[in-house]
Amino acid sequence: MGDKRQRMMALTAFLFLGPLATFPAGCFSAANQPSQLKKKSPQTTVSNRLGSSVVFPVQGNVYPIGYYYVNINIGNPPKLYDLDIDTGSDVTWVQCDAPCTGCTKPRDRLYKPKNNLVPCADPACIAMYAPEIPKCKDPNDQCDYEVNYADHGSSFGVLVKDNFPIRLYNGSSFSPRLAFGCGYDQKYSGSHPPPSTAGVLGLGNGKGSIVSQLHALGLTQNVVGHCLSGRGGGFLFIGDDLVPSSGIIWTPISHNSLEYHYSSGPAELLFGGKPTGVKGLFIVFDSGSSYTYFNAQAYQTTVNLLRKDLTGKPLKDAPEDKSLPICWKGPKSFKSVGDVKDYFKPLVLSFTNARSVQLQLPPEAYLIVTKQGNVCLGILNSAEVGLENRNIIGDISMQDKMVIYNNEKQLIGWTPANCDRLPKF
Numbered sequence: 001m002g003d004k005r006q007r008m009m010a011l012t013a014f015l016f017l018g019p020l021a022t023f024p025a026g027c028f029s030a031a032n033q034p035s036q037l038k039k040k041s042p043q044t045t046v047s048n049r050l051g052s053s054v055v056f057p058v059q060g061n062v063y064p065i066g067y068y069y070v071n072i073n074i075g076n077p078p079k080l081y082d083l084d085i086d087t088g089s090d091v092t093w094v095q096c097d098a099p100c101t102g103c104t105k106p107r108d109r110l111y112k113p114k115n116n117l118v119p120c121a122d123p124a125c126i127a128m129y130a131p132e133i134p135k136c137k138d139p140n141d142q143c144d145y146e147v148n149y150a151d152h153g154s155s156f157g158v159l160v161k162d163n164f165p166i167r168l169y170n171g172s173s174f175s176p177r178l179a180f181g182c183g184y185d186q187k188y189s190g191s192h193p194p195p196s197t198a199g200v201l202g203l204g205n206g207k208g209s210i211v212s213q214l215h216a217l218g219l220t221q222n223v224v225g226h227c228l229s230g231r232g233g234g235f236l237f238i239g240d241d242l243v244p245s246s247g248i249i250w251t252p253i254s255h256n257s258l259e260y261h262y263s264s265g266p267a268e269l270l271f272g273g274k275p276t277g278v279k280g281l282f283i284v285f286d287s288g289s290s291y292t293y294f295n296a297q298a299y300q301t302t303v304n305l306l307r308k309d310l311t312g313k314p315l316k317d318a319p320e321d322k323s324l325p326i327c328w329k330g331p332k333s334f335k336s337v338g339d340v341k342d343y344f345k346p347l348v349l350s351f352t353n354a355r356s357v358q359l360q361l362p363p364e365a366y367l368i369v370t371k372q373g374n375v376c377l378g379i380l381n382s383a384e385v386g387l388e389n390r391n392i393i394g395d396i397s398m399q400d401k402m403v404i405y406n407n408e409k410q411l412i413g414w415t416p417a418n419c420d421r422l423p424k425f
């Protein structure tokens with residue numbers, strides 16, 4: 001117990017403070033260029049296929065840690081920050097020495113702003129608020145941000161710009177100045193302990209996300225992907241160098257909702273290869289969520305089918321294990337999902353807009369084995385946690401797959417992969 005950290009999809013919602021200001025023309029400088037790029041004008045690059053990739057080793061796991069994170073250098077001289085990787089939100093933020101309420105890191109591990117606040121009229125502030133417009137009294141006011149997560153946690157602070165030293169996959173090193181949040185007021189949801197990370201790496205498809213910023217600077221394609229290992233760890237990449245040219249299952253990103261998320265659908269739910277009657281599901285792919293969430297109907301159907309299948313098998317309900325809402329115990333304690341997978345059939349999400357586009361969910365993609373040696377269902381009911389009728393594919397269901405979010409082509413793709421080894425540089 002106490003290991004259940006369920007950071008979920010972030011529903012970005014900014015607070016608009018102050019009256020609407022009009023922005024004087026000429027305020028929009030090109031100060032956002034990385035210094036190394038200034039030598040080369042964009043015209044000198046002939047290739048259409050601009051940019052390379054950045055690859056980051058990933059640490060963490062679904063259970064017991066509850067999230068995957070990367071260590072990222074920020075500043076000059078650079079300092080390392082461990083950031084939760086979140087394709088469900090756009091704002092990157094780091095715990096801030098401002099002073100801070102709700103910072104969990106010791107003071108020397110916090111980010112210290114130094115005359116690098118982003119003014120309200122800066123393109124970076126405007127991008128962060130897009131498609132809304134930041135409201136500020138004076139164009140030189142600081143650019144406040146607020147991000148609220150679906151688990152009721154939040155971060156509030158001010159936008160800053162600093163260097164992100166990176167080495168690209170093609171061997172070149174850059175230190176672009178990117179905008180991110182200096183978070184000096186964090187709230188965490190009461191039901192689980194605050195995450196131990198220094199902040200969040202926002203990888204969503206909004207204009208303010210790190211992915212969009214690197215793309216706007218011509219450094220990477222507007223593509224992000226991850227490979228999360230079921231044994232923990234893995235890698236994250238921005239840019240498309242690591243994406244295999246074949247073998248990927250692609251489905252269009254749908255814009256059926258007002259929210260900016262990596263969503264796709266509609267999909268039908270299959271159990272053991274057979275239709276369940278659950279159809280029309282729109283699915284959000286969210287690396288910021290440890291578990292998978294189904295709407296009440298899909299959830300109840302899944303639970304009923306699993307329970308029916310377990311009759312006569314040596315698994316009994318284990319309500320005493322509070323790791324997750326539904327757990328089962330066996331005759332003796334289990335060590336890994338491998339010990340129980342024969343009792344569980346695969347689930348499949350079959351996308352109806354294209355033939356043979358399926359997301360396979362073998363037992364390893366929806367079960368965990370707890371410290372108590374029980375097996376628990378890693379699919380949760382979104383209605384029970386205030387996510388209404390959303391369907392969210394979380395880390396548990398993306399393990400041992402490469403998952404690619406291609407904003408250039410507006411596609412989400414996946415393929416089974418070995419995520420234990422960082423691809424060769």
Ligand SMILES: *[C@@H]1O[C@H](CO)[C@@H](O)[C@H](O)[C@H]1NC(C)=O
Nearest residue numbers: 050051052168170172218219
């Ligand atoms: C690597 O890619 C970047 C971004 O497109 C480019 O500016 C740089 O020249 C490339 N380096 C090499 C060695 O090709």
